[in-house]
Amino acid sequence: MEYVSLVDTSLDLNSNPLRFIEEAPKKEVQSNFIQLERKVPVKEEIQSTSALVEELNRVNAENKRLTEMLTVLCENYNVLRSQLMEYMSKNAPPEEEEQPPAVSRKRKVESTAVASTTTTTTTTTTTNNIGINNGGNNGGNSESSSTDEDSCKKPREEHVKATISRVYVRTEASDTSLIVKDGYQWRKYGQKVTRDNPCPRAYFKCSFAPICPVKKKVQRSMEDQSLLVATYEGEHNHPDPPRTEATAASNRGSTLNPVPCSASLSSSAPTITLDLTKKPKPPSPASDAKNSGRTVTNTPEFQQFLVQQMASSLTKDPGFKAALAAAISGRMVQQHEIEKW
DNA sequence: CGGCTTTGACCTGCGC
DNA sequence: GCGCAGGTCAAAGCCG
Numbered sequence: 001m002e003y004v005s006l007v008d009t010s011l012d013l014n015s016n017p018l019r020f021i022e023e024a025p026k027k028e029v030q031s032n033f034i035q036l037e038r039k040v041p042v043k044e045e046i047q048s049t050s051a052l053v054e055e056l057n058r059v060n061a062e063n064k065r066l067t068e069m070l071t072v073l074c075e076n077y078n079v080l081r082s083q084l085m086e087y088m089s090k091n092a093p094p095e096e097e098e099q100p101p102a103v104s105r106k107r108k109v110e111s112t113a114v115a116s117t118t119t120t121t122t123t124t125t126t127t128n129n130i131g132i133n134n135g136g137n138n139g140g141n142s143e144s145s146s147t148d149e150d151s152c153k154k155p156r157e158e159h160v161k162a163t164i165s166r167v168y169v170r171t172e173a174s175d176t177s178l179i180v181k182d183g184y185q186w187r188k189y190g191q192k193v194t195r196d197n198p199c200p201r202a203y204f205k206c207s208f209a210p211i212c213p214v215k216k217k218v219q220r221s222m223e224d225q226s227l228l229v230a231t232y233e234g235e236h237n238h239p240d241p242p243r244t245e246a247t248a249a250s251n252r253g254s255t256l257n258p259v260p261c262s263a264s265l266s267s268s269a270p271t272i273t274l275d276l277t278k279k280p281k282p283p284s285p286a287s288d289a290k291n292s293g294r295t296v297t298n299t300p301e302f303q304q305f306l307v308q309q310m311a312s313s314l315t316k317d318p319g320f321k322a323a324l325a326a327a328i329s330g331r332m333v334q335q336h337e338i339e340k341w
Numbered sequence: 342c343g344g345c346t347t348t349g350a351c352c353t354g355c356g357c
Numbered sequence: 358g359c360g361c362a363g364g365t366c367a368a369a370g371c372c373g
Contacts, residue, residue, distance in 0.1 A: 188346060190365060203364070207344090217364095 168221070169228040178202040178218040180230040186216055197222045209238035 169180045178191075178200070186204035193200045199220035206212040214234040221227035 187344085189367095191346090191348075192363065192365095195362065201363090 165232045167230045167232065169230060170226055178220070178228065180216070180218050180228055182230070184208050184214075184236070194219070199225070206236060209236070212236055212238055 167180070167182070184206055185208040187207035188202055188204050190203040191200050192203070197219060199222070201217055201219040204216040204218065206214040206216070212234075214232060214236050216233070217231040219229050221229050
């Protein structure tokens with residue numbers, strides 16, 4: 001599940017020239033920007049002040065509108081997610097089919113699925129989308145894509161695709177362990193240094209249930225060393241571990257304690273991360289990647305919290321402010337040049 | 342002693 | 358067919 005289909009990725013940062021023409025007193029605003037350095041008479045100063053106030057009001061209104069859009073976005077996301085979960089639960093194959101019959105086949109399927117997930121992740125980091133990709137249900141058209149002819153092959157692929165998710169977890173930069181605390185118990189069975197990333201990738205299997213097929217890969221982000229990228233493959237075929245047990249068992253290096261997570265937006269990549277560096281604070285949202293999509297995120301409290309976190313992170317981020325200012329000023333200059341022509 | 346992590350070896354897919 | 362890279366196995370060691 002992802003936001004790509006829901007989000008307008010055009011990064012329309014209040015810089016649409018047409019909207020400026022229609023809504024804003026553009027001549028005044030532009031002249032204000034240009035003539036800021038000059039000494040202006042009192043009359044003009046009053047005019048420019050009023051123009052600034054007007055501009056401020058307009059930006060505030062735009063900000064409010066964007067917040068409302070974000071809220072609607074979250075609601076749509078939750079609706080789609082619930083639909084996906086419903087679809088997955090309906091189409092989940094028997095447990096025997098869950099196990100890969102042969103390694104060769106599995107690896108091939110995985111590679112395509114991971115590739116699609118990676119693609120969406122890259123898109124995410126570059127197009128201002130939310131960065132939790134729960135499953136590669138790209139485009140949301142998997143329900144209609146399977147036909148009777150290829151039903152023997154496609155459902156399996158789609159199932160595998162749908163059970164791959166990627167979660168970004170922010171940890172302390174000094175924390176060298178590749179532990180993602182998501183509420184489940186994991187057993188590490190391998191570690192490998194991959195070519196494209198000097199940081200080792202750790203391989204985990206779910207050890208909460210003996211036959212649980214879920215695997216997890218954890219690797220540090222190359223761009224941001226404090227960011228862990230956890231890739232989950234498969235679905236847990238056992239009930240969620242109880243919270244108390246999870247907390248109690250977290251002492252021994254196992255990844256069991258609940259996540260003191262908070263939605264945060266990093267400046268380099270506007271993605272939702274689980275910020276393990278922060279203390280949990282009410283209202284405590286999702287405690288793990290799986291639960292976050294199924295229960296807690298469906299509550300209006302969490303949606304509101306998410307919106308607030310996003311808005312606050314955006315407004316606090318100087319990089320985002322600078323980019324916003326550059327985009328707006330660039331557009332204004334561009335519009336100015338167009339008008340000149 | 343059981344369960345976990347570590348780590349080198351091995352297996353497999355893929356590109357050339 | 359060969360080499361590379363990713364993924365997995367399994368023995369050894371550690372820890373409570």
